[in-house]
Amino acid sequence: MDNIKETVLEVILSILPITVVITILQFTLVWLPLEMFLQFLIGVLMVGIGLILFLLGVNIGLLPVGEMIGSALSKTKMVWLIVFFGFLLGLVVTIAEPDVRVLASQVDQVSGGAIPRDILIIAVALGVGIFVAIAMLRIIFNINIIYILAVGYSLVFLLAAFTPSHFVPISFDSGGVTTGPLTVPFILSLGVGVVTVMKGKTSTSDGFGLVALASIGPILSVLILGVIYG
Known part of the structure; x- marks a missing residue:
């Protein structure tokens, strides 16, 4: 109550x-x-x-479910399983994210169907899934998040130079909408659950940063989409 x-x-x-x-x-x-x-x-x-x-x-x-899934996966001690389900959960939770669907509908409407709604949703979801998997690897192998962020944003600015200009703002908006009300709670709780089992409750802060990493994925995937469509 x-x-x-x-x-x-x-x-x-x-x-x-x-x-x-x-x-x-x-x-x-x-x-x-x-x-x-x-x-x-x-x-x-x-x-x-x-x-x-x-x-x-x-x-x-x-x-609670996100944290329990992260804990259960970590107890298996199977790296490939943790990474695979990190990718899969990042993918499906992004497809369900309302903010992503709003953005995709607006882009589809403004572009007159040149950038299809479903293609954009799938591209954004794949970007999130891949970087959630990378975030799982970061937790498992204790990789400094600064290195991954530096490489990720270096790729972002490199790809932006080869992408049609109208795709660049769409890509950064795509990174923003993945920090919506459905994706963030689930991804954060998943990371905290993984860290709690693998490193103990004293290191639960290592479970944060997943959202920062996950937001890079959609930017890169939409920029790649721009290179393809461009």
Whole structure:
């Protein structure tokens, strides 16, 4: 019950500022049609209810399951299994990510179908999956994250030089949308679960950085897509 109250309060405090600002603008400068303003208020209510249910679902289901999967995989002591399921889970959770689908739909609409929605979703998901697998290898072999980030972003800027210019902003937006509300909790809890078993609870901070690595993958994959389509 306390968890529900905290979640409800958190959501109210999150959406209240934007609601107040838009309401002030409505009655001072903007003066939207009454019907549109009422639609906004109904939308705020629906978003609030959705966020409450979503956050409760994350806390009850996604976080514990992600951590337990990471722990169970680590107990097998099989590197290939940990890496493979890291890739697979990164792939499927990104396909389910709402932010990715919104971006893909917008790009498909703006480009007139030149960049197909499904192709972009698959490219982004593959990028996340590959870099989650690399993140698992980093944890297992204790590789410094700075080296991987340096190599990853060096490749990003190298590929950007050979990619059509309109693909570059799309690629960086693709990296941003993978830090959405579905992908981040699951990937973080997966990393913490792996580290807890392999290195002990005192080293759980090593499980962080997965999101930073995972966001590089979509940028690279969309840039490669740009080279292909370009």
